[in-house]
Amino acid sequence: MKKLINSPESVLADALAGVAAAHPELAVDVPNRVITRAVRPAAPKVALVSGGGSGHEPLHGGFVGPGMLDAACPGEVFTSPVPDQVLTAARAVDSGAGVLLVVKNYTGDVMNFRLAAELAAEEGIEVRTVLVDDDVAVRDSTWTAGRRGTGATVLVEKIAGALAERGAPLAEVAAVGERVNAASRSFAVALTAATVPAAGKPGFDLPEDEIEVGVGIHGEPGRRREKLRPARELAAEVVDTVLADHDLAAGDEVIALVNGLGGTPLLELYIVFGEVAARLAEHGVTIARSLVGNFVTSLDMAGFSLTLTKADAGLLELWDAPVATPALHRS
Amino acid sequence: MKKLINSPESVLADALAGVAAAHPELAVDVPNRVITRAVRPAAPKVALVSGGGSGHEPLHGGFVGPGMLDAACPGEVFTSPVPDQVLTAARAVDSGAGVLLVVKNYTGDVMNFRLAAELAAEEGIEVRTVLVDDDVAVRDSTWTAGRRGTGATVLVEKIAGALAERGAPLAEVAAVGERVNAASRSFAVALTAATVPAAGKPGFDLPEDEIEVGVGIHGEPGRRREKLRPARELAAEVVDTVLADHDLAAGDEVIALVNGLGGTPLLELYIVFGEVAARLAEHGVTIARSLVGNFVTSLDMAGFSLTLTKADAGLLELWDAPVATPALHRS
Amino acid sequence: MDHDTPDHAGAGTGPSTPEARALDAPLAEAWIRALAAAVDVHQRELTDLDSAIGDGDHGSNLHRGFTAVLAVLDALQPADAGAVLGRTGSTLISKVGGASGPLYGSAFRAMGAALPPSPATPAEFAGALAAGLAAVRRLGGAAPGDKTLVDAYTPALAAFERAVAGGAGLAGAASAAAEAAERGMRATTPLQARKGRASYLGPRSIGHQDPGATSTALLFRTLADVTG
Amino acid sequence: MDHDTPDHAGAGTGPSTPEARALDAPLAEAWIRALAAAVDVHQRELTDLDSAIGDGDHGSNLHRGFTAVLAVLDALQPADAGAVLGRTGSTLISKVGGASGPLYGSAFRAMGAALPPSPATPAEFAGALAAGLAAVRRLGGAAPGDKTLVDAYTPALAAFERAVAGGAGLAGAASAAAEAAERGMRATTPLQARKGRASYLGPRSIGHQDPGATSTALLFRTLADVTG
């Protein structure tokens, strides 16, 4: 697998140098691996810090900016950031109003952010954590690591970010983040495997006519393999799978995110979105807002994920609030 | 090659249905294959119409909206639109102030848009055409089809769109478009071939350690093959190749676009951007504005193109003007 | 074998001897239908040739176009051969796109416009074929040797004209044209392209047969088939 | 063969008989250096195991961590074995990330904190190893049978304790622990994962050896190597 890199070891540092060069509106601390807004918010506000392994771009660095994150902590490819890094970010952006950590539910992320939260609390920084766990491919049980955090992360960061921007206190910002997460479910299918630069070859082999169903965003294989089918059938299955684990009824409104995993052309994502919309209409579910594109990727993996977030007027109003980040922008 | 489609024949219609479902701010005429803004500009203004083969998304449909295009005409995958389609679009958006056609320099595009322009003129629509030809991989000579139109299209559409939005007359809007094109040069390298849905297999085979240098955006092979090298060396070669055909001197400012061809992770595009910036600094060229991401793609092709547009205060001011489209947004 | 084979489906007039035969509406329609069938059969081959030095869509472009042409021909009964070819041309222009749509579309439109309302004599049809080539060259600007469909069309037209001048009927002239088109097609292989997408490859375009020249050879071969 | 091999580079005290040997700073450092070398040698194997049921980074994660640990050990001379292991742990926490960083980091930190300032007796070291496992279980919540590094660590610790109780020295206990760790490692293959990324695969995690259990086996094997 060919990659536009200098060496597997320098991927993160080199990419951060590029982010710094491309985005004067961001401040990039390359040695500490922390991306913050170049211009600090004028008034004290709750600061949102997120992070996770690299390889999911634009998540999270692409969501730093007014209306969304205050800082992102990118780890090595598919590896959660280290506690020091998160602590550095929390220190950099805390204005006294506290810090909300948005954490995707993976063992490594949870442990590293927990250690960071302990360190930050010791320094007197008020910290809350929202754990994102929206992936219905994984059964949520005390016997497992629980559902994974995937596409809903974008919605949690956007909506909690909007509330924080308005000066809401930490408890409220955390609560709306948890509300978005609870209202969200996702599911993903992959047509190809991702290739981690250090591994140098795809994470799994997939025959020319098969897909992995229920994959995560780290190149892990999915729950099972199936034959590739037309987009219409695939989209219908994914919609039905998400709805089966969602408390949505006919008449409900959703925010629908059809997210590319990195290697799928936008043309195909639009085809999928059209079929998702058609299937949701059959279920009587209304799409109130939509998002189509590459937001939570898995390096070069081909495939898509669907996230459906049950919407109400309050969430929609925050979803529509202005945001100005490299990857999500509205005025 | 696996694709998220229903059938090769229905790719365009299905994708347009998805665009319609995802973007209430756009009006999609699926049978005629024309995408326009859902809300027409309040006052008469020059209308920008662009188009070309599909498979380059977000180009052009993703650039329809205030501050940029008025209409896009997507053809079949890698096939220019037909004259009827362009005529339908011109009719739909002409407010009496005339229509600017933004055409990429390919034989098919040029001929189809020329026939459309003749038909529109016969109907009394004032039409001007800007031909984009920025790709230095192709020598510009009367003995060839001339340089191809690639990444500069985004800059032409953005900057001419901004001027049109301010009510400038057709001649001026066309002139600024031509000025942007003349100030722009591009070059692309591919790590993998694109797979056209109807062909079902990659356009060319590329060994695991080789790249195509000087490719276009239609999956055509490039000018030559080379060994894959570290991003730093590759970026330097691409910068040097563009500069060799550009009238840029130390101290000049550029708008720099590092564009993904569809299958390359954003992480890698940022690595490339960092190396491009470093090389430009060595040449004494200053990056005034930058854009990193997938803007002019070639289906699932892995690779990138670099576009450098010599900037002056006037162009930068128009580049910075507000724009609100699915793929490019600033306030 | 009776030359009024199923390939001539739609031919409504009685058969005439090949030598005396004129191009009337049924024969023109039979030609276009045979060409549509040939494009269907050779779609993948045309696309593969275009994948090598172009963008891999020539077969599907023409297939889309001729599918639409068949629907148009099914829906109406053009009055004369000129109308058959004219409608074929305008349908190709409005359905194909790409380079081949306007080029073949303009060629058929020009042929249609050049034909008399009455069945065309071989000489009249030679004039129509010449008008078609002129339209291609006006629109596309390619000259012989540029590695385009012009390289099949030009020798085919010359052979057709020569045969007619020598007293051949439609069948004989078309057969000579088909052979010349196929020679022209094969002769594109060693050429370096100077027009169309293949020109972007520079010297790497050498060694591949031009897809448009290949479809032009089909055009003349099917003409020979339906007139023969 | 003298057991004070180059693997023990940095060991400053004279050799003692294996039976009487205590864990002092040089021996602790030799262990960590041997473990770093083993991670270097087995990096690809660990990554490949993680590719099958995880995200393909376990080898590079540990390699990055132990490279940093070596730099820390080169830069300072920890006073005692507890400091060596404590610094190893905190370096892993601040350099590795992922699941293995906090888990191995906490384990080594807990071991370091549990050791006395004086060279540790086998029994004292057994207590430190137990503190390490307790830290892993507290942080990660995994129980034996969940197909994690706990499945190698648990039997290794039990074997170490049993050997010490039976009068074995460091070398004998470590060798028993290494064998038990390797058995535990192999025993993860038929298990279905209930913790960590492999759990996402459900039944498809069966039939693959756990990468973390594999690196834990290296941890005990290198302990046996440097003490033996």
Ligand SMILES: Nc1ncnc2c1ncn2[C@@H]1O[C@H](COP(=O)(O)OP(=O)(O)O)[C@@H](O)[C@H]1O
């Ligand atoms: N300027 C031109 N004049 C004549 N024929 C041309 C010209 N440009 C291209 N062609 C012909 O068109 C063929 C390609 O057609 P097609 O693949 O359908 O269109 P596109 O190149 O737009 O994808 C070429 O093989 C060549 O024969």
Ligand SMILES: Nc1ncnc2c1ncn2[C@@H]1O[C@H](COP(=O)(O)OP(=O)(O)O)[C@@H](O)[C@H]1O
């Ligand atoms: N909750 C847990 N408790 C103990 N060990 C765990 C736990 N989760 C994962 N592991 C171990 O960590 C290993 C994976 O480490 P690594 O690949 O470095 O981290 P990540 O899973 O974050 O990519 C697994 O093979 C497993 O042995």
Ligand SMILES: [Mg+2]
């Ligand atoms: Mg990992």
Ligand SMILES: [Mg+2]
């Ligand atoms: Mg084409």
Ligand SMILES: [Mg+2]
């Ligand atoms: Mg083509």
Ligand SMILES: [Mg+2]
């Ligand atoms: Mg891992």
